[in-house]
Structures are given as C-alpha cells and as structure tokens.
Amino acid sequence: MQPLRRNLRFQVFWVGSAASELGSTLSGLAFPLLVLAMTGSPTQAGLVGAVAMGTEILVGLPAGALVDRWDRRRILLGADLVRIVTMAGVGGALLAGALTMPHLLAVAVVNGVASALFRPAHGASLRALVPPEQLPTAYAQEQTRQHAAGLAGPALGGALFALGRAVPFLVDAATYLVSFVCVAFARVPRRPETPPAPAQSxxxxxxxxxxxxxxxxxxxxxxxxxxxxxxxxxxxxxxxxxxxxxxxxxxxxxxxxxxxxxxxxxxxxxxxxxxxxxxxxxxxxxxxxxxxxxxxxxxxxxxxxxxxxxxxxxxxxxxxxxxxxxxxxxxxxxxxxxxxxxxxxxxxxxxxxxxxxxxxxxxxxxxxxxxxxxxxxxxxxxxxxxxxxxxxxxxxxxxxxxxx
Structure with a gap:
C-alpha cells in the first residue's frame, strides 16, 4: 500500500477542498462586514448567514438522497460552478455599485442549497479515494484543513475587505474555481460502488x-x-x-x-x-x-x-x-x-x-x-x-x- 502522501487523487482532492474552505471562511467574515457597511444593522448582518445555514439544514435530507441517485462528480463540479457564479456576481455587483439586500439573500439561499449537496457528496467521495486502513490519517488531514482555514480565513477576510469590499468575494470565487479543477483532476467516482436498491421514491x-x-x-x-x-x-x-x-x-x-x-x-x-x-x-x-x-x-x-x-x-x-x-x-x-x-x-x-x-x-x-x-x-x-x-x-x- 502506498503512503497517503503519494495518493495523488486524494491529495489533489484535498487541495481543492482546502482552497474552497479558506474562501468560505474569509467570505463568512466579509458578508456581515459588508451588510453592516450597507445597512448599519447587526440584525441584518446576521440574517444572511442565518438564511444560508437554515437553507442548508432544510434541504439537507433530500440533498443527501440526490447524492446517492445522481452522478457524484457532477454534483461536486456543479456545486462549485454555482458558487463561482454567485460569489463573482456579488463582487461584480459591488464594483458596479448595484448590490442590494435581496441579491445577498438570494445568494445565501442558492449557496445554502449548493453546500447541502456538496457536503454529503464530498464525504461519500473521499472514502472512495482512500483505502480503509488510511481513513483515520485522511480524516486527520481533513481536520487540519478545516482548522487551518478557521485560523487564517477571518484575518485574511478582514484584510481583503479593507483593500476593497469586492475583493474577498472575488477571491472566494477563485477558490471555488481551484476546487472545481481539483475535483476534475482527482477523478472522483461517479456512482456508488455497491448497487443501490431498486428505484423508489x-x-x-x-x-x-x-x-x-x-x-x-x-x-x-x-x-x-x-x-x-x-x-x-x-x-x-x-x-x-x-x-x-x-x-x-x-x-x-x-x-x-x-x-x-x-x-x-x-x-x-x-x-x-x-x-x-x-x-x-x-x-x-x-x-x-x-x-x-x-x-x-x-x-x-x-x-x-x-x-x-x-x-x-x-x-x-x-x-x-x-x-x-x-x-x-x-x-x-x-x-x-x-x-x-x-x-x-x-x-x-x-x-x-x-x-x-x-x-x-x-x-x-x-x-x-x-x-x-x-x-x-x-x-x-x-x-x-x-x-x-x-x-x-x-x-x-x-x-x-x-x-x-
């Protein structure tokens, strides 16, 4: 068995996940900063995050079922593509001076649905890229990714927001592009390895x-x-x-x-x-x-x-x-x-x-x-x-x- 560090498919997959995690963390701070700058309302600043989180929870069960029915690679690629468009759209609207609260709330809903599909597809795909004996090491590397993003993301998000309100959202779009490319190169398995049950609702x-x-x-x-x-x-x-x-x-x-x-x-x-x-x-x-x-x-x-x-x-x-x-x-x-x-x-x-x-x-x-x-x-x-x-x-x- 080759060491996990030589498992190129997993490592490429991990790099993409790390990039998108960092982008999500920095934009997670930039969103409330942006709403506070636009409205001056702490309540509305928390509303965008609450809508995204609530959407992800509401559609979590059907999203998991769709992951087991649909092509998992396409789900990952599609979710990344959707988030590239939405985050680039926020950055573009800011540069044009046309961003509104309804636009931000719509982005929160769309990204919540995309995340609800991406997370179970990511979890199901990761275990297909790693032998059972190396799963603890692989998940430890995943935890390192998450906590490193949690450490660096807020500081980076604040710094980028200070450079320009649109900058963190355009950077986040770029991180999703990196994730898109990495998923494609990792050759994530499209279908479950075991046959599903007969078609049902x-x-x-x-x-x-x-x-x-x-x-x-x-x-x-x-x-x-x-x-x-x-x-x-x-x-x-x-x-x-x-x-x-x-x-x-x-x-x-x-x-x-x-x-x-x-x-x-x-x-x-x-x-x-x-x-x-x-x-x-x-x-x-x-x-x-x-x-x-x-x-x-x-x-x-x-x-x-x-x-x-x-x-x-x-x-x-x-x-x-x-x-x-x-x-x-x-x-x-x-x-x-x-x-x-x-x-x-x-x-x-x-x-x-x-x-x-x-x-x-x-x-x-x-x-x-x-x-x-x-x-x-x-x-x-x-x-x-x-x-x-x-x-x-x-x-x-x-x-x-x-x-x-």
Missing amino acids: MRADIAEAVRWMWDQPLLRAVCGLVLGCNLVVNAMTIPIIVLVGDPVDVGVVMAALGLGGLAGAALSARLMRLLPTGRLMLAGSWLFALVLPLLVLPLGAYWTAGVLFVAMLVVPALNIALEVEIARSVPDHMQGRVHGALNVMFSGLTPLAPLLGGLLSQHAGAAPAILVLCVGLVACTVTASFSRSLRAKGGLPVRETPVS
Whole structure:
C-alpha cells in the first residue's frame, strides 16, 4: 500500500477542498462586514448567514438522497460552478455599485442549497479515494484543513475587505474555481460502488437511511449528545465576544480556536487509540463541561484564549472517530443520505444558538450567560453518560463490502 502522501487523487482532492474552505471562511467574515457597511444593522448582518445555514439544514435530507441517485462528480463540479457564479456576481455587483439586500439573500439561499449537496457528496467521495486502513490519517488531514482555514480565513477576510469590499468575494470565487479543477483532476467516482436498491421514491430513500441510522444504538446516542452540545457551545460565541470586548482581543481569542484545532488534529491518532468512539465522545463532552466554566474568571483575553485552546484539543479526534465509523460501516449507496441526515441532526438546533446567546447576554450579562450555558452542557453530558451505547467498547458494525 502506498503512503497517503503519494495518493495523488486524494491529495489533489484535498487541495481543492482546502482552497474552497479558506474562501468560505474569509467570505463568512466579509458578508456581515459588508451588510453592516450597507445597512448599519447587526440584525441584518446576521440574517444572511442565518438564511444560508437554515437553507442548508432544510434541504439537507433530500440533498443527501440526490447524492446517492445522481452522478457524484457532477454534483461536486456543479456545486462549485454555482458558487463561482454567485460569489463573482456579488463582487461584480459591488464594483458596479448595484448590490442590494435581496441579491445577498438570494445568494445565501442558492449557496445554502449548493453546500447541502456538496457536503454529503464530498464525504461519500473521499472514502472512495482512500483505502480503509488510511481513513483515520485522511480524516486527520481533513481536520487540519478545516482548522487551518478557521485560523487564517477571518484575518485574511478582514484584510481583503479593507483593500476593497469586492475583493474577498472575488477571491472566494477563485477558490471555488481551484476546487472545481481539483475535483476534475482527482477523478472522483461517479456512482456508488455497491448497487443501490431498486428505484423508489425520494421519501422511501430517506426513510431507508433513517431506519438504518435508528438501528444503530451508538449513532442514536451520538446524535442526541452532539445536537445538544452544538446548541450550547455555539450559543457561547456572543457571550464570549461581549465578555472579551476589545476587537483585537476577540481576534486573539478566535485564533485560539484554530490553533487548538490544529494541535488537536496532531493528537487525534493517540486519543483515538486510547478510547473507542462512544467513550471518546463522552470524554470530550466532559472536558467541555469542566473547562468552559473557567471562561468567566476575570484573568484577561489570553486566559480566555487558553481555555478555548484546551477545549478544542479534543474536537478533531471526535470528528475523525465518527467520520471513520461512518465510512467503514455505512453501505456506499447510502453514504450521501446518511451524511445529509447527520448534518441535519447535528446542526438542527444550531441556528437558534446566536439568538440564545444574545438573549442570555442581554438579560443576564456575559459571565452569567456562559455559566447558564455550561449548566446546560453538564445536563447534556450527564444524561449521555447513562447511555450504554456510548459507554460500550465497540463501535458501529463494519460493512461487508470493502472500499475500492
């Protein structure tokens, strides 16, 4: 077996993903900056992101079903092409002085649909490019990509926006072009390697995947734990920003998240060898529950950054362990549907997080808001600790059909 670094198809695929991830991260900061500059309204600044996120969640289940029906390579190429056009359109409208809020909201909807199709197609395609034995290493490289983009993207987005309002969106369009070329050169498999079931309705396709997931006790328990933890942890963003206050210090704190993720990706293999997936999920949740209350100590921005750095160390291992379980256990003709369903189940409550964090910060204050959210995190973790599936030594059953 050749080393993963010599797997040219995977590495080209990864380069394209890294480019588009960086572009998405920098434009993710540029969008609210642009709306604030246009309208002066924080509410409208958050609306564009909320619309994109909500659209992706709403169409997540049918998008996963379409990934299992359609040509996966064409889905990836089509999603990239759509996002090239939309982001270039935003940049062009800015240069022409013709950009409006309805235009931005339409872009949010279209890009939300494109992302809902791209993510499960990307997940299903990646596992077809890598032998089973190298999946943990491949997903660790994926985590490195994501956290590196999270570290560099916001700073780069702010700098490009300062050069010109259209610049970050044109750069984002260019990153999607890089992704388009890389997908084409990686020769992503077009169809599932295992034969799909006889033709049936999309509702039946989705129901088949949901039944398969429901029959896996470990997956049921993980979905419940991650759904609650995602809501609580994401709701802490606004209280943390309010608590830190100074914009420069907020940048330092947000950078600590990326640094912690990068360090955690390097540690992920060791952590995964120590604990099976369910116990690793519980350990990570307990780490959050014990560490995050320390944010309220009045020791300055660097203390806050250090706490978040420590909390992020375990996140890559959690993500990688679950991705490997899914890649090894889910039948290939069901990969798109399961990835789509998991995205919905994990993030279904996340759009409520900014509202929850904002309301708690406004009515109780930043530090009390963090403590209240930590109580919710402890409640989720204690409840999950009673799950026999999470405490078990085994994982999901490995499917019989090997990865080609």
